[in-house]
Amino acid sequence: MALYGAALFAAIGLSVFLLRAKAGLYLFEFGDESEKFVAAQMMLHGMTLYRDIFAHHGPVSYIIAHLYAALVSPTDFSYIRWVMVILALMSAASIYLSPSLKNTPARLWTVGVFLSLLSSIWVLQGIHMVLYHQIGGFLLVVPVTQLFVPLLLGDTPRKAGVVFSGLAIVISCFTAYSFGPTSVLLVLACLILVFTRTGMAGFRRFALYFTAGLAIGLLLLLSWMSVFSDLKGYLVYHFYFNQAVYSRFIDFSLADVKNVFKLSFTPATTIHSFVLVGFVSWLFVLASRFFPAADNKLRFWGSMAILIFVFAIALVNPRGGIGIHDAGFVILNMSLFALSAALCLQSPRFSTPRASAAQIVIGAMATIVAVLIFEQVSRHGISSPHQTPKNELRQHVVRMRPADAPVFEFIRSVSKPEGDMLALIFNPGVYIRSDRRPASGHYYYLPWQAAYNKNSVGGYKIDICKDIAERRPSVIFFDDWKVLQTYPIDEYEPCVPAIIKDKYTAVGNGSQLYLRSDLLTADTKSHQAEDMRLQPSPQLSTEQPLKLSMTTGPASQKGLKRIGIRFGTYAQQNAGEAELRLVRADGTEYRQIFPLSDLADNAYRHFDLDGSSYVSGQIIGVSGGGVSTWESHATNGEVLTCLTYEYADGKLGFTSGCPLY
Incomplete structure (x- = not known):
């Protein structure tokens, strides 16, 4: 009864998740995602990331886009979001294989809970998009479920779990350096538990397998980066640029992490607030299973490990933001909630003929009710970053591939495929739909890029005005807007509108398309x-x-x-x-x-x-x-x-x- 009920629940959760994931393949365009696709196309044509191509995010999302472009399609990115589905299923598999789960019904229940919760907010929280927040969140599920929870509860991690945890952690750090503090604290919490429970011998075995995972991850990442990116440029643009330049524009402060624990029930924050309820739930379940079985020494060091772990989870969202910035925090908390739900259902009696039907039914019903409540709550939220209610999501279908709309057909008719257009200030999707490659490594141009160029370091500088003047793109798609409602481009880089005004002609009153004037008849x-x-x-x-x-x-x-x-x-x-x-x-x-x-x-x-x-x-x-x-x-x-x-x-x-x- 327990096995059949759990299998049915897992099958339903998987089916609902896959259906909603399929629907999310084409929902919304977000520039932070589509700019990765454009960079992938540029790399396929011989350009180097972090040198010829401006990028200040970590390489993992670019690696995903580049591999997709090379192996699936260089122009049609309509199906790249299946990568996020694969990552979600990988996380579900890591939860299923957690050493803390002792029987098949419990494992199936946790998969059903996790995928059901995930399906409720898959598009609503932008989890379907290929962005570092989501990628890092799914990767960190592995060490959380394979290392920390088992070590806390006295279960021995499997060798493969330790290796894959090291692999996942190093990849998450290359997804974005902001995952570094979380990774360090998570590893520290695990090391405390390993040393306290197993002593030096166990510590050495753990370190050996964990280091092997780290080494494999580093080898894979550095192999790709040595060919398709500039390693020094990666340090300049991802670390120096973000810390010294970009942080000033977003007013980043580590104190903002406290906003992670702020309760609010506006449409934009409803999901986050209910995730916090799940946070309290899994923390209570883990603590209630750890403390009664621990001696004084283990209680002290275990308490330290739990505090460090809680802080590590909070630092997944160091800006204390909501929406897509909150995706990693949401994913990790849902995985821990699902695992704790299975721990509550788990009992050795489930596998015997004398299993308590009442215990199974009550536990299962409580889990199902929790999932249904979360599903209902999600109906009152709005999507991130597009602020669209859940019942209106299907109206926003955008396929990331060359489009036959008149504006894109016109761009194709007046420009060459390579290096003959720019889409400014920030419209990377235009390149994909018009099937054209950018004329500059600054294929978008925001205030922080201009601020860096005024004080560039190490010779890493792409001069957008020089690129426009020398390469003379036939078409410039110029959407002139104030970034963050504060920064107009004629203030942060006045040479761009000056060149457009002097050398280009709008193709109609109020048009965002500008043609090079010498292409027009007198x-x-x-x-x-x-x-x-x-x-x-x-x-x-x-x-x-x-x-x-x-x-x-x-x-x-x-x-x-x-x-x-x-x-x-x-x-x-x-x-x-x-x-x-x-x-x-x-x-x-x-x-x-x-x-x-x-x-x-x-x-x-x-x-x-x-x-x-x-x-x-x-x-x-x-x-x-x-x-x-x-x-x-x-x-x-x-x-x-x-x-x-x-x-x-x-x-x-x-x-x-x-x-x-």
């Missing part, structure tokens, strides 16, 4: 106006053709190889055919019939031409109508059809006041 650059408005033309019919009011300069210029016409279909699909007629300078006509059903609403339809110059044009309704062209109306009465012009020499033209995509 007529196009001279007709950028602020006082134009868009209106649809009269609708096409067999009796009513649509005149194309063309900008004189671009239309008559020789070498016109393609023209785009922006149509409006009134959100419907129209039947029949129409014919484009363009009159050449010599009086002859270019004609092309096209189906109206192919037209997209508020989008350009492109027509390949023969390189002639043209003086006028119109669209004739052959067997249908109901569509319009978009027009730009100036205050002086001038009306121009929204057209784009592409020339054999690479230059572009477009109608002033019209969007280009």
